Amino acid sequence: xxxxxxxxxIAIFSFFVGAVLFLSFYLGSKAKSAKxxxxxxxxxxxxxxxxxxxxxxxxxxxxxxxCGMIAFYGYDGFLYSIGYLAGWVVALFVIAEPIKRLGKxxxxxxxxxxxxxxxxxxxxxxxxxxxxxFYLIPQMVGAGALIQPLLGLRHEWGVIIVGVAVIIIVVTxxxxxxxxxxxxxxxxxxxxxxxxxxxxxxxxxxTSPPSKPQVVIKxxxxxxxxxxxxxxxxxxxxxxxxxxxxGGKTETGPLGPVEYLRTLQxxxxxxxxxxxxxxxxxxxxxxxxxxxxxxxxxxxKDIKAGTWKGKLNFLSLMLALFCGTAALPHILIRYxxxxxxxxxxxxxxxxxxxxxxxxxxxxxxxxxxxTSGNLxxxxxxxxxxxxxxxxxxxxxxxxxxxxxxxxxxxxSGLIMAASGAVAHDIMGSFMKMEMDDHAKVRAGKIAxxxxxxxxxxxxMAFKAFNVTFLVGWAFNIAAxxxxxxxxxxxxxxxxxxxxxxxxxxVGLLSSLAWIMLSGDAYLNLYGKPAADAPMPFNQPxxxxxxxxxxxxxxxxxxxxxxxxxxGHDVVAVAAR
Amino acid sequence: xxxxxxxxxxLRAAHDAHISPNSRLGLALFAVYLALYLGFMGIAAxxxxxxxxxxxxxxxxxxxxxxxxxxxxLVLALIYMMLCKPER
Numbered sequence: 001x002x003x004x005x006x007x008x009x010i011a012i013f014s015f016f017v018g019a020v021l022f023l024s025f026y027l028g029s030k031a032k033s034a035k036x037x038x039x040x041x042x043x044x045x046x047x048x049x050x051x052x053x054x055x056x057x058x059x060x061x062x063x064x065x066x067c068g069m070i071a072f073y074g075y076d077g078f079l080y081s082i083g084y085l086a087g088w089v090v091a092l093f094v095i096a097e098p099i100k101r102l103g104k105x106x107x108x109x110x111x112x113x114x115x116x117x118x119x120x121x122x123x124x125x126x127x128x129x130x131x132x133x134f135y136l137i138p139q140m141v142g143a144g145a146l147i148q149p150l151l152g153l154r155h156e157w158g159v160i161i162v163g164v165a166v167i168i169i170v171v172t173x174x175x176x177x178x179x180x181x182x183x184x185x186x187x188x189x190x191x192x193x194x195x196x197x198x199x200x201x202x203x204x205x206x207t208s209p210p211s212k213p214q215v216v217i218k219x220x221x222x223x224x225x226x227x228x229x230x231x232x233x234x235x236x237x238x239x240x241x242x243x244x245x246x247g248g249k250t251e252t253g254p255l256g257p258v259e260y261l262r263t264l265q266x267x268x269x270x271x272x273x274x275x276x277x278x279x280x281x282x283x284x285x286x287x288x289x290x291x292x293x294x295x296x297x298x299x300x301k302d303i304k305a306g307t308w309k310g311k312l313n314f315l316s317l318m319l320a321l322f323c324g325t326a327a328l329p330h331i332l333i334r335y336x337x338x339x340x341x342x343x344x345x346x347x348x349x350x351x352x353x354x355x356x357x358x359x360x361x362x363x364x365x366x367x368x369x370x371t372s373g374n375l376x377x378x379x380x381x382x383x384x385x386x387x388x389x390x391x392x393x394x395x396x397x398x399x400x401x402x403x404x405x406x407x408x409x410x411x412s413g414l415i416m417a418a419s420g421a422v423a424h425d426i427m428g429s430f431m432k433m434e435m436d437d438h439a440k441v442r443a444g445k446i447a448x449x450x451x452x453x454x455x456x457x458x459x460m461a462f463k464a465f466n467v468t469f470l471v472g473w474a475f476n477i478a479a480x481x482x483x484x485x486x487x488x489x490x491x492x493x494x495x496x497x498x499x500x501x502x503x504x505x506v507g508l509l510s511s512l513a514w515i516m517l518s519g520d521a522y523l524n525l526y527g528k529p530a531a532d533a534p535m536p537f538n539q540p541x542x543x544x545x546x547x548x549x550x551x552x553x554x555x556x557x558x559x560x561x562x563x564x565x566x567g568h569d570v571v572a573v574a575a576r
Numbered sequence: 577x578x579x580x581x582x583x584x585x586x587l588r589a590a591h592d593a594h595i596s597p598n599s600r601l602g603l604a605l606f607a608v609y610l611a612l613y614l615g616f617m618g619i620a621a622x623x624x625x626x627x628x629x630x631x632x633x634x635x636x637x638x639x640x641x642x643x644x645x646x647x648x649x650l651v652l653a654l655i656y657m658m659l660c661k662p663e664r
Contacts, residue, residue, distance in 0.1 A: 075638055082616070082642045089609045089649050093602035093656065262634040295627045295638045296620050303624050311621045318617050345660060349653045356646045363639070 002235045003149030003376075009397035010151055016401040017165060020184070020408060024169045024177035035105075042336060044179050046343040050350020052179045053334055055186030057084075057325075057351070058358055059135075059410035060142025060381075061471035063189065063403055066359075067387070068380030070366020071240065072271065074293030076300050077366050080472075081359035083318050087325025087475075088355065090483075092348040095326040098490050100335045100344040106417070107332045108425040111485055115497040118430050123504040125425035127481040128329040130508060131474055132418040133454065135330070136411060138470035140459020143407045145381040150400045159459035162404070166411045167452040170419065171445045175337055178412040185409035188402050190354055193361045196399065199391050200368035201260055206251035208241035208373060211270060211285045216378070218279040236283075238386070240375035243287055244268040257364065264290045264367055271370070272377045283377040293370075313537035317472055320541030324475030327482035330410075330417035411455065415448050422447035473515050476541045480511035484548035488556075499556030507548035514540035598660050605652045612648055616641050 035042065044052070062084065069077030102110040108124035140159045147158025169177050214236055216223050228234045245252060246266040255263060267290040275282045297303045300317075302310020325331060335344045369375060369383040374390035376382045385403060389396035423443035427433045435443060462470065484507060485500045515521060518538040519530030619626050619641070627638035 078639075078642055079620075082645050085646050085649055086609070086613050089606060089613075089652065092653055093606035093609075097598070258633050258635055261639055265630075265634070265636060291628060291636070294636055296624055303620060315617055315621050318613075318620075322613060342660075342662070345657060349650075349657050352650055352653045356650050359646055360643065363642075 002230050002232055003152075003382075004232050005152030006150075006393055006397060008393055009400060012394075012397040013150055013401045013404060016405050017161075017408070020181050020405060021165065021168055023180055023184075024172040027172070027177045027180060042339055044337040046338055046346040047350055048179065048183050049334060049338050049343070049347035051186045051354055052182040052337075053186075053331070053347060053351030054190065054354035054358065055182030055184070055406075055409045056330060056334060056413040057355055057410075058186060058189055058406065059471065060139045060403070060407050062358070062362070063193075063406050064142045064145065064381045064384055065138065065471065066362045067366045067369055067384035068382070069299060070363065071369035071375055071383035071387075072380045073298035074271075074288075074370070075296050076298045078363050079296060079300070079318070080321065081362050083321025084325065085352070085356050085359050086322050088348065088352045090323060091326040091331065092345070092352065094490070095332075095486060096335060096344045096348050097341040099332055099486075100338070100341045105333070105336060105424050106420045107329045107482065108421065108429070110332070111489060111500060112429075114489075115500070117497040117501070119501040120497055120504075121425050121429045123501050123508075124482075124485075125421040125430065127477075127504050127508050128421035128425070129418050129451075130512065131327075131329055131478045131481070132414045132421070132451070133458065134474040134477055135328070135471065136414050136418075136451075136455040137458045137462045138474075139407050139411045139414070140455050141462050141470065142381060143404065143411075144459055144463055145379060146385065146400055146403055146407070149382060149385065150397075150404070155463050156460050159456050162407050162411060163452050163456035163459070166408055166415055166455075167449055169408065169412050170415050170448040170452075174441070174444065175333075175416055178409075178416050179334075179337060181405070181412055182409040185402070185405045186354060189406055190358050190361075192398060192402055193358060193365060196388060196391075196395070197361050197364045197368070199395075200364055200387075201257060202254045203391075204252040204255045205242050205245060205260075205263060205267065205371055207243060207245055207249075208270075210243060210287070211237065211239060211241065213285065214283045214377065216281045216283070218281075236377060238374045239270070239272055239283070239285070239377050240370050241270045241373055242267050242371050243270050260364070260367075261294070264371070265294050266290060269293060269371065272375075274377070309537045312542055313539050316476075316537065316539035316542035319545060320472065320476040320479045320539060323479035323483045323541065323545055327478040327486060328474075329421070329478075329482070330413040333417050333420060334413070415451050415455070418451040419444045419447035422451070472539065476515065476539060476544070477508065477511045479541055480544035480548050481508035483545065484552050488549065488552050492553075492556075494556050494560065495552065496556040496559045498559040499552040499554075502555040503548045503552035506551045507544055510547055511540045511544040514544060601659055602656060605656055609648060609652055612645060616645060 066077045066080050069080065099110050102113040107128055108121050111124050112120040140162060143162035144155035144158040147153050147161065148155060169181055214225065216225055216236070223230050225236060226234060230236065244267055246263060252263055268287055269290055270285050271288050273284045273286050275284065300314050303314055338344050338347055365384055365387065369387035372387045372390040374386045376386060385396055385400045388399035423440060427443055428435055428440065481504050484503045488495045489500060514535055517533055518535045519533040520538045522528045522533040523530040627636060629637050631637055632640060
């Protein structure tokens with residue numbers, strides 16, 4: 001679908017990005033030491049850190065991906081909201097305080113606090129890199145999805161602009177600027193999404209006549225409709241309508257939140273089915289009952305189909321979301337930016353409040369987009385900005401700019417985590433390179449540039465994927481590779497260094513291999529039929545997370561005599 | 577380089593005291609939330625038709641339960657913050 005360029009949008013976008021970069025340069029002078037660069041001196045206030053948690057966590061997947069999935073498939077997008085938030089319970093009750101007490105700069109610091117093992121350092125660092133890169137991909141794809149309607153540029157330019165901006169943010173002031181960018185972004189995102197939901201409820205719902213199917217034909221690699229290339233005049237018609245309201249009404253007027261949900265539940269709504277046959281893609285309107293769209297099964301169709309594979313796939317994803325948050329390296333490093341364990345606890349609670357409130361909003365944002373009459377049938381990731389556009393162009397410009405800042409904030413955190421893994425864990429601890437404070441900061445900056453360039457390449461390669469779907473992969477890998485080691489280290493004294501190393505290695509490789517051999521990867525990555533894939537279902541967590549625990553226990557028991565802890569007792573530290 | 581050694585005696589004593597009140601509270605609240613979450617997953621996977629029922633306010637159980645999980649996370653987090661004892 002073609003989206004006309006808006007000068008206003010460009011102006012607001014430029015202001016947001018310029019303000020963020022100015023802030024980074026301003027803060028750059030305050031982060032000269034390694035502790036300043038990697039952990040913002042450990043002096044960030046708990047409230048700022050809590051909102052920064054929200055800014056870090058509410059990524060393109062949360063905003064663009066979930067809204068898009070709800071707008072296209074109904075309730076199933078909200079399952080991600082629930083799972084993403086539930087993961088914070090694990091972070092708060094199990095991980096937060098011990099991690100703060102044990103670590104210094106990175107997740108590997110905490111795991112290795114007691115063993116001083118190069119094996120743990122290198123496996124934890126590689127795991128951090130893999131998880132961060134898998135998490136980076138959807139953020140960059142989200143940036144590309146935004147840039148086309150916002151600035152009229154190609155997807156690739158969006159990816160490049162985000163990559164360059166984030167490299168500048170991270171290189172200038174490390175965790176200090178990253179924290180403030182995330183704080184500002186988190187605040188703006190929650191505030192403006194609240195405004196948007198108020199506007200959705202104030203507008204209420206109205207009916208529209210049924211739409212016609214739309215056909216897109218690919219000719220010489222370019223999409224055409226009506227025999228002509230897609231442009232401003234020869235364009236796809238925006239979709240997403242209510243066909244029937246309860247009681248035969250044609251419009252409702254303003255609605256309260258509960259009334260809005262109840263009305264939609266008793267309405268008939270037009271959604272779209274995409275069918276691809278060779279070079280011809282048909283978007284066919286489908287009339288669906290609101291009651292069906294507001295229960296699970298629109299996207300995870302296997303839930304209703306009743307197959308055991310489908311149920312396992314669904315349970316596996318929900319398990320990965322629950323376990324993954326507390327094992328995401330870019331979230332864990334934020335615990336090192338506050339001064340003590342109590343601040344870590346308080347900032348997590350603030351984060352849960354902000355993130356939870358935002359996820360409640362996502363349901364209304366997604367349903368608002370579904371019925372806005374302004375969906376792009378070819379791109380679910382654009383649903384939230386186009387919902388804003390259905391109200392007015394200024395709101396569209398602001399929401400798009402915030403979404404872009406959303407990507408900047410999350411990508412900054414991811415690149416910080418990845419650069420810390422390279423410079424601090426691999427170069428400093430594993431390779432034993434002698435580095436003074438200045439050299440550690442320089443190594444981190446060089447690593448940031450390299451990771452940023454890799455992220456740009458991957459953002460271009462994965463442009464066709466829904467961003468929430470891709471984040472699901474990152475959660476599976478993090479939960480399988482990192483969580484068993486973290487939990488067992490904190491709560492089982494029999495844990496050995498060999499057990500931790502084996503658990504991370506097996507969890508990482510098994511989840512990666514499963515994903516790469518899944519039906520989704522066959523279909524979307526290799527262009528082969530999903531049925532040819534050897535894995536019985538797509539989401540590995542339900543197998544690979546328990547496998548990580550099992551490997552750790554077995555290897556620890558086998559190496560009990562040689563791999564015991566030394567130095568201070570982590571279980572005792574965790575138990576304080 | 578990774579030679580074995582046993583934990584120091586005072587740390588053994590710290591461990592013998594085992595889980596502190598804060599950690600015990602955290603694990604108890606975690607268990608409460610886990611039960612709620614497993615209930616949700618179980619209904620979705622094995623009894624999804626229950627989600628279509630409208631037990632309160634005309635809104636279906638899927639939405640009510642999902643919202644309850646989000647609110648419960650915050651409520652339990654606040655309880656944890658209020659009941660946690662200061663660090664020694």
